Amino acid sequence: MATFQLELVSPERLLLARQVEMATIPAVEGEMGVLPGHSPMIVALRGGVIRVRENGAESERLFVAGGFAEVAPDRCTVLADEVTPVASLSRAEAERRLAEAEAAMAGITGEDPAERRDAALARVLSMRAMRDAAEAA
Structure with a gap:
């Protein structure tokens, strides 16, 4: 399956950087799925959960308190105000x-x-x- 680079950055550090199949991000306009080859855009994020899919299954859920995401065909960079694993x-x-x-x-x-x-x-x-x-x- 095709993948893209997902990077999650908080004000303190780089939290995640790896190849994933899909990410669902909480854009201000609504939930947004990001797949390889996505059209380039920059979106504002609201408080919500980022869902990461790898190997055909949801592998991670992270709460973000807001921020921005830059999407390109081969990567998605999330600049988050605050990040917490949902399980925590x-x-x-x-x-x-x-x-x-x-x-x-x-x-x-x-x-x-x-x-x-x-x-x-x-x-x-x-x-x-x-x-x-x-x-x-």
Whole structure:
């Protein structure tokens, strides 16, 4: 089966770099499957799970809190804000972080710029996705 290079990079380090058959990434527009020969593009990521397929089966699931992905015919590079293997997610920790994000969003007054509200809402949605992924693990 054809493969492409998948690279997952966090602010701290390169987390994954290997040949895979397929990756499903949580693009802002919706779940996006990446296969060898994919059209080039750059997409924003929302909080969600990256699913990696190797040897005909799902081999890995990683939660990303957001970021960007650059897709090319022979590679996909994910630049993620935060990465956690789904198996390592804690529902309690996700609930705590969601509560913090919701409190921060509630604390924004109507006089604050829209960008702050948008960023706070994105964080709340990301933490909800983390909680949902922790529940499913």
